[in-house]
Amino acid sequence: MFQLTFLGAVLFYLLWETGSQYSLPFLLVLQFLAENGVEQWEEAVVSDRGKTCKLQRSICLVQLAGLLVFAIGNYSVFTGQTQEYTHPVVMQLLANEELSIGKEKLLQTFEASQPFDRVIFQWRNDDSSSDAVYEAVLASETGVIAEEEITGAGQPYNGATVLSFPTVTPDGTQMYTLSIRKKSGTDELRFITYSMGYYDAYAGGTLTLGGQELTKDLLLSVSRTEIKTYTTTKRYWAFTAFFIAALAVLFLYWRAEEKEGE
Numbered sequence: 001m002f003q004l005t006f007l008g009a010v011l012f013y014l015l016w017e018t019g020s021q022y023s024l025p026f027l028l029v030l031q032f033l034a035e036n037g038v039e040q041w042e043e044a045v046v047s048d049r050g051k052t053c054k055l056q057r058s059i060c061l062v063q064l065a066g067l068l069v070f071a072i073g074n075y076s077v078f079t080g081q082t083q084e085y086t087h088p089v090v091m092q093l094l095a096n097e098e099l100s101i102g103k104e105k106l107l108q109t110f111e112a113s114q115p116f117d118r119v120i121f122q123w124r125n126d127d128s129s130s131d132a133v134y135e136a137v138l139a140s141e142t143g144v145i146a147e148e149e150i151t152g153a154g155q156p157y158n159g160a161t162v163l164s165f166p167t168v169t170p171d172g173t174q175m176y177t178l179s180i181r182k183k184s185g186t187d188e189l190r191f192i193t194y195s196m197g198y199y200d201a202y203a204g205g206t207l208t209l210g211g212q213e214l215t216k217d218l219l220l221s222v223s224r225t226e227i228k229t230y231t232t233t234k235r236y237w238a239f240t241a242f243f244i245a246a247l248a249v250l251f252l253y254w255r256a257e258e259k260e261g262e
Contacts, residue, residue, distance in 0.1 A: 005029055027070075027243055031063060035250065053258035060251040064244065071240045078230045089116040090222035092202040097216065098124050098190035104210035106180040106191065108218045111204040113173040119163040120221040121178070122192040125152045132185035138163050138178050145176070152189055159189070167224065175205075178218070192219040 006029050035056075090110045099106070108121075119138055130152025137147040146165035163178075180191065194201045195216035202217040231239075 006033060027067070031243070031246065034059065034063065050258055053254045056254040057251055057258075060247050060254070064247050064251075067240070067243055067247065071236075075236065079233050079236050080229065082227050082229055085226045085228060086118075087114075087224045087226065088221070089114045089224060090202075090204065090220065092194065092217050092220045094194035094201050095122070095192045095219040097193045097195050099193045099209070099216070100188045100190050101180065101182065101209055102188075103182055106218075107206075107208045108178045108180075108220060109175055109205040109207075110178070110202070110220065110222060111173055111175055112168075112170050112222060114224065115167050115169045116222050116224045117165060117167040118221075118223050118225055119146075119178060120160055120223075122158070122160045122219050123150070124190040124192065125155045125157055125159050127152070127187060128154055128156070130155070130185065130187040130189070132187040132189050133183045134180055134189060135183050136161055136163065136178065136180050138165070138176065140168070140174065140176050149183070150180075150189065152185070152187055178220070193217060194219060 006026060009026055009029075089112050092110075121136075125132075132150075132152040134150040135147065136150060138145045145168055146163045148161055148163050150159075150161050168176075193207065193214075193216045195214075198215060200215070200217070202220070205217065207214045207217050
């Protein structure tokens with residue numbers, strides 16, 4: 001079971017994402033794998049019980065030394081290096097249609113009850129030399145939160161607009177509106193939406209074009225970003241202490257076994 005658990009974990013992280021920090025949860029599994037391997041080797045090679053116990057205690061000491069080297073050497077990786085974490089607040093990630101809005105104003109409303117600081121939506125651009133210019137504005141009931149100009153020139157076919165702003169903290173559950181309108185140009189951008197007839201993909205808001213409500217919603221992501229370390233110093237050393245304690249228990253166990261065999 002331990003071998004299969006470790007093999008499955010390795011294959012998963014090789015396919016998904018590799019990083020030294022992901023090895024930490026599997027140190028205990030590796031420890032038991034090592035013990036299991038030694039026991040199998042003893043059954044095949046070592047017959048003297050006293051020698052077996054001494055060997056096991058020596059292995060515990062080697063594992064302890066390796067654990068301390070690992071913990072000290074990777075301390076800054078786990079507690080010093082920061083990375084960005086994204087916490088989803090509103091997610092409407094289904095998409096099957098592209099919507100051209102012409103000169104009309106496109107309004108997508110959404111409800112949020114958690115803090116957020118980023119809104120993302122997607123669009124299509126047929127020509128990197130497009131002269132289309134749009135304006136996206138995010139607003140609450142009290143005023144504008146953020147605005148961004150979208151230009152087709154120099155943009156890829158698959159584009160996305162990211163509105164980033166200081167964290168907004170709703171007072172309970174509040175309604176927000178993302179408005180998109182064309183400012184200039186003869187070319188068009190097409191905004192990504194999802195529609196299944198009368199099925200509402202996102203019941204927490206509506207999409208309107210020129211004042212007319214549509215049976216579709218924008219592909220929309222509302223989230224909160226956070227920059228933090230993989231773990232705290234306290235948790236890191238608590239985790240390390242746990243592994244040290246496990247090794248100490250094994251060491252004392254084999255010492256007791258050696259005394260019983262004398």
